[in-house]
Amino acid sequence: MLTVRQALDFLMGAVRPITATETISTLAANGRVLAADQRSLLDVPPADNTQMDGYAVRAADCASGDALLPIAQRIPAGHVGAELTPGSAARIFTGALIPPGADAVVMQEQCELVTGEGGDRVRIKHAPQSGDWIRLRGEDIEAGSVILPAGTRLRAQELGLAASVGLAELPVLRRPRVAVFFTGDELAMPGEPLKPGAIYNSNRYTLRGLLENLGCEITDYGIVPDTLAATRDTLRAAAREHDLIITSGGVSVGEEDHIRPAVEAEGRLNMWQIAVKPGKPLAFGEVRRGQGDEDAAFFLGLPGNPVSSFVTFLLFVRPFVLKLAGAASAEPQSFLLRADFDWAKPDRRNEFLRVRVNAEGGLDLFTNQGSGVLTSTVWADGLIDVAPGQPIARGDMLRFIPFNQMLYPT
Known part of the structure; x- marks a missing residue:
């Protein structure tokens, strides 16, 4: 299995960023990625x-x-x-x-x-x-200077800066087009009665929300029947009009897990399984857009367990999508904070545990770190990066990655 760093480096090296551009009103550019450097039209201040x-x-x-x-x-x-x-x-x-x-x-x-x-x-x-x-005139910005470089993901403050120098329109990269679908005959939608053995499809809501935060155009193919033929059909349809296909579930090696053989039949699988907890079964590959066509849509298959899906999205899918979108920066900021708990049962994999910042500035650990416990993602403020085999003692300084750095990219 690849380490987290190896997997992330592999993914980021494989991305082909979008190059298609459009020019839009500065008022409509929130969350978009700049396609070219923007220069000031005037000195700021324009006079003393x-x-x-x-x-x-x-x-x-x-x-x-x-x-x-x-x-x-x-x-x-x-x-x-x-x-x-x-x-x-x-x-x-x-x-x-x-x-x-x-x-x-x-x-x-x-x-x-x-x-x-x-x-x-x-x-x-x-x-x-x-x-x-x-x-003094020009002490903040000189006319002709670059105020926003290409690859900047535009937030409210960047829009204000662009407007302050008279930029009414901005050139931006096309939004990533992402297709999603979900596998598992046990899945039901909220509002439907639950049959014996069924569960509600929470991943559909989580993943769509995460992709919306990244400014993607999303096509949702819903729940796909657990058959190889249905999975292949959906992959082919999704590949035609999208840059990236994301699935949830079906990426393990059981007889009812059809994602891997379907992707291999319709394209190729380039990466499989990462030494990370939660989320080991993460798949990456490409799906052909036509017979003999070298052009392909990227594919990322996430685990079905809801916390595993959530965490692997934040760690791997988020930076991949940001680079695909042309953003210059994809790495979230992290901080060293004090552990106010003990963790004496380290895993052989790189763990990402859900924690919350307490009133004293230390970190509290959610008691149940199971991969199906969605309440931990709501309770927590972020993740800590725990190296393989590393126990944690109260007072240790840990790498903390806040959710607000990953859910709402800068």
């Missing part, structure tokens, strides 16, 4: 402006630290002031452009308004330095 409400002055006029200056003008945000004459001040508000001639802003808390018959004046009770509280 004030960071504070206060008074724009010439620093040399206030060197005494107690200057009394006439207020020559008032400059709200969105308005352009006149040139500041020597020995005067301009009342100015956050975001307003610095008038020509001024080289500093004194915040209003360091000033005192003095009214009189000769007009309003301001006492500057601070000796400013040239440049104080001024945002």
